[in-house]
Amino acid sequence: MKLRKGKERSQGPLFISGPVILIVLGLVLYPLLMLFLFSLGINLHDPNITGAYYLQALSDIKTMVALKNTLYVAGGVTAVAILLGGGLAWLVARTDIPHKRLIEIIVFLTFTIPSYILAVAWIQLLGRNGFINRLLYEKWQFIAEPLDIYSLEGIILVMALHSFPLVFMALVSALKMNDKTLEMAARLAGASRMKALFTVTLPLMLPNILSVGLLVFQQTMACFGVAAVIGLPTSNYVLTTRIYSAMSRLDLPSAASTSMILLLCSGVVFCLYNYSLRSKRYININSQSRKAEPVSLGSWKMPMFIGVFLLLSVTTIIPLGSVVATSFLKSWGLSLRFENMTINNYLTIFGGQTIAFRAFFNSITFAFIAATVTAIIGTIISYLSTRTTIKGRKYLEFVATWPLTVPGTVLAVAAVLAWINAPLRIYGTPWILLITYIVACLPFGVRNINGLLQGMDPLLEDAARVSGASWLRTFKDITLPLITPGIKAGWITAFLLVLREIPISILLYSAGAETIGVLLYSMRSDTGGLETVSAVAVILIVLIVAGNVLIGKFGKPRKEATNDPS
């Protein structure tokens, strides 16, 4: 962008930057600052409370165990997701396996299932009473012990199945872009196919694998819903659930210090991730190089496809089918016969005065407002950061995208600390929920629009100015139409994020402002609610798929991974 001196030329939106800066600082920075200060034992409102909460937290063996569990789970998930996603990606991108498109679509479908719902589905399958145990253990006596989903490994299983599509999509696009002539050169030099794979392709892909691995690692650390629904019944704590239980004991000091530990871990990994994104650019030198011959699987073609299909059945089709089936059952546990079917579960949701209806209504209202506010603020921030010369505009953008690194649980704790004391007391009202949703969504608004604005030649706007259009007219005629796809994508992403959000919802909701997340979470333990949860889940999945189709991302590798907020 050409530098412009403010006094010499109208920069348009400068007058609006004040309020926006205030909003961003107030909504994002202030709560996190409060969290930080509080965790240090500094309380602005009550100077009596002091003390090193960190020492408490760090000396508390339970926190340490939770930290260890978090790293174990995140590591395990990352490893499994890379093996699964990477293997599949290679098959799809580099071999002649049939029905590639089908595989891609199923994998993407997996990605659209909120992790919490995947967990519920797997409980349906793998719980003591679940389909699989009933078959393998009770009926066929295939295994000596019933499989136990309620373990750290259970969390790993579900989160890995939830995360591998991310790895798959990232690596498929990287493999397709990768310079295939390098591989051919290796073959010409006498390397066998496998040797070429391991000596050329794999090392070249390593930066991509590393960066998507870091992303999976960070998202797993931030995950709450799965860890709660699977880990809490048997007291297998990770950091997020530990924070949650501290909050439900109203033990704010412990919640705050644990939050800071989680924030630190997540922040470090996220920085590494960003760094890896930046440093790997030079790898894909020649993207126009000719398409390499796909590796021929020969007679393995069909068996390989059947294997992949079976695998995807286990990861996606069966859980999805189970959720859909359950959503039509009169009661969980009944067998799938026609006389046991009903659509009442759906009717209750849309049927007026039930909690489920209220939750839907609330969530959709929150999601709508949060997405709209995010889109507006995101547009303004992106514009300020790419099209003006205001001092500190890059910091503004940085602060606005910061919540990407902050797990929802931590955002909620920070919000409690920030908004609990007069005169800023909105804790206990729907406003705190709305505000925190906006904070959580802000990065997506900014990133989606920023990308487009950065890619858009400022000369297009200059051309309009020279043609006689005022700043405002230029914005309306040229800038806005060209960034609309980004605004739309940001809006839909935010909307869907709020709909399936769990930790912020359950930590901040107040009576009357229950949301879908609250509904899902409160029904987790009593199996009596599983049918309704499943119905809610089905509607959610339909909305998510529809949203992604609207953004045009369905089945395509995405540049920006969405945080799964559950």
Added chain:
Amino acid sequence: MIQAEIADLSKKYGKEVVINDLNLRINKGEVLAVVGPSGCGKTTLLQIIAGLTGAEKGSVVLAGRTLLSVERNISVLPEKRKIAMVFQNYALWPHYNVWQNISYALRVRGVEKSKCEKIVKETMEMVRLEGKQKRYPHELSGGEQQRVALARALVIRPDLLLFDESLSNLDAKMKEKMLREIKKIQQELRLTIVHVTHDQHEAMGMADRIAVMNKGRIEQVGVVEEVYKYPVTQFVAGFIGTANFISGSSDDITESKLWRRAVRAAGNENEIQEKEKLLSVRPEDVIIKREKGEIIGTVAKAIYRGNAIDYEIMAGKRLLYVRTGTRNLYELGAEVSIDMVRAVAIKCN
């Protein structure tokens, strides 16, 4: 008559001075080519004229109206300047079709619909884009995009039309053709054009006058022939065409011989006697012969150009660029005598 006057203009980006006390007058109805190496501030100059960026000092007056005067704190908004600009990459709006792109300036000005349509139609005929109104920019060839950009600039019949390297994306043949067409339109509409380029051939193809820019300053302005024949600085001589620079301060024997010969060729010897002066000799003003002469060189390189031959002659420790007709051929390593018919004294920089 003067259409535009730029006076004492200075512009900095941070600490870097990009436009340095620049003065330039543009006559009404002329094409003024501004040439200069990459990074010398050409685009910045155009942006200041168009109002897309500000300046630290100086003024811009167009058709009697002060558009910018830092001293008097005047700065007319770009949309109020009646200046049009054709950008290097055309900057066509991708979400508008050809008609919408071209008519935009009229629509923004609220020109009445029928009149607007008439002007757009006329202009599209002028740039020979008939029948393409419904196309979107990505459905056009590079040349057609260029024409749309041109038409978009022409519809308001601007007081001043700015070209920023607008032809550099076209191949040589196409560029040639566009230059001729633009020149024709310019004469028809009596437009005043500032044409910025780093390609001297492109500049010479259309310009009435040429301004050579270096490091944020205009080093010389004049009609093309004058600038070529009488460059005032070493930079101008080297940038427009090729030049052999001969200095009088060398101890080398051949070099001194060359210097004395060049001084004679330049004519007014008294003036040039100061040793710090430099002489510029065009390759075509150097004559080489097989006969023995006072100054001897050997042929180091020969490039056949079809209608001429470019030689590089090793004379003492230096290379001389020489252009001859195709009558006499000299093989590599041949010994030749060197003579000069014309030289000009220039300021070194």
